[in-house]
Amino acid sequence: VFVSGMEEGLSPHQGMGLPAQAGSENDRDEEEERRLFYVAMTRAKERLILTLARVRKIYGSDSIAAPSSFLADIDSSLLLFDESDGDRIIEV
Helix, strand or coil, X not given: CEECCCECEECCECHHHCCCCCCCHHHHHHHHHHHHHHHHHHHCCCXXXXXXXCEEEXXXXXXXXXXXXXXXXXXXXXXXXXXXXXXXXXXX
């Protein structure tokens, strides 16, 4: 299974760059995205590959990309990081 865009703001998504408001529809959306991420992870039979960008162009401007908060839920002993070609690839 291959999942791309594992950056905060993309996964979980923050619509139009607006911060999430507690108790709002954004919270329900994040719960749904977390559920979908879990489904993707548990469907992997042999390998799960997660990718994220160091810098992403958003509305014409370069933005430093922070890793998705979802990644913190994965035991770090299960992760293999590959940054050999400048990209960030995580194999679980």
